[in-house]
Amino acid sequence: MKRKILVLILTAIMMTMQSGCWGKLELNEIGLVRAIGIDLESDGHIKLTVLAIMPIGDPQASGQRSNTWIGSATGESISEAQTNLSRFAPRKIVFYHNEIILVGEELAKSGVVGIIDSLLRERAIRYDSYFLACEGTAHDLLITPAEIDKSLPEEIEGIIMQEKDWNKSKTITLREFAINLKTKYRCSVAGKIGLEINNQRSFSTFRESALKLNDENTHKGRIDIEGCAVFRGGQLVGFLDRNEARGYKWIAHPGERSVVTVTCGENIGIASVRVVGYSTKLKPIVENGRLIMEVRFESKNNELQHYGGGSSIDARVKKKIEEKAAEIIREEMKNAVLKAQTVYEADIFGFGEAVYRSKPELWKSIEDDWRKVYTNLEVRYNVDFFMKRPGEISDPIILDENSG
Secondary structure, three states, X not given: OHHHHHHHHHHHHHHHHOOOOOOOOOHHHEEEEEEEEEEEOOOOOEEEXXXXXXXOOOHHHHOOOOOEEEEEEEEXXXXXXXXXXXXXXXXXXEOOOOOEEEEXXXXXXXXXXXXXXXXXXXXXXXXXOEEEEEOOOHHHHHOOOOOOOOOHHXXXXXXXXXXXXXXXXXXXXXXXXXXXXXXXXXXXXXXXEEEEEOOOOOOOOOHHHHHHHOOOOOOOEEEEEEEEXXXXXXXXXXXXXXXXXXXXXXXXXXXXXXXXEXXXXXXXXXXXXXXOOOEEEEEEEEEOOEEEEEEEEEEEEEEEEEEOOOOOOOHHHHHHHHHHHHHXXXXXXHHHHHHHHHHOOOOOOOHHHHHHHHOXXXXXXXXXXXXXXXXXXXXXXXXXXXXXXXXOOOOOOOOOOOOO
């Protein structure tokens, strides 16, 4: 009996000694930031815009009301703007769950080194957040209504996740962008995000809602992620369009998927080939004292997805499709390199890194003048493209002229 009493007393003492969650915040007391937009104001101040999820206790009571809060504040620095945001926020704003960082065009052109430095110093900022440069202001993009998802950050993240299938845009993380900023022999590329204005709805609805959606005053914009933003020395120098972005990815990001459509003449027609995977190697060579960069592209496991020709896919037709596809890939690479060399003077492909790794002594002699060397660098392209199989059928579907 005495033993049982002693156990109860010790248990009671231990319970009183257990520490509680001191200083805790309940879920309904915080706002979870999912997207950040940073702009440069005309007076030189920084404007910070956030999209924060405000958890609602009773989802049924909330009805169709959005639980995403849009807040903006300005300051002389991003830290001051973040502090000033608390003046308007209905709940405590926390950044631990942020996934998207947008930088406005004017700020990006003026330079993002200071902004990146501030973000990396903030313990609450995730280094794996997507980093994108805007056409226009980040604020205007973040106030765009989501089309399908409950919140715009979910929609942006969903579009980015489909990037590998489309292969005409390139989005990187804050960590990747910061590493490229610190690299002497390579400039940086970030995702490009803009607002596309059109009258086409992307979802089906009933008649009453459709009439409201077709109202001229209804917001018709939708998020558009395509192409790339090119940075040199931490400053935005311009954008690559969708085809130039794919040319950049053919060189700098091997292994992703895409579809190449070719026109092979009347007898063959149009053919679309699914590029399942590819490899690219950069080989610096020296000829007669001149540095030349060889780009060797190889893709073997490709499948025919569409064939508009009337003839069977024999060896001759197959070779013609392969040659035309290789020609398109070569031209896209050449156009991307030409723009990056002559217009932006930005080595986004890693040519300098290839020289640094394979010819370190040569790199030491040209390192300080690499930008000048790069803009005058001769680039040669060797493209090997092979189609593995013609899809699930070999012969095209041809209707008999006398058939009904």
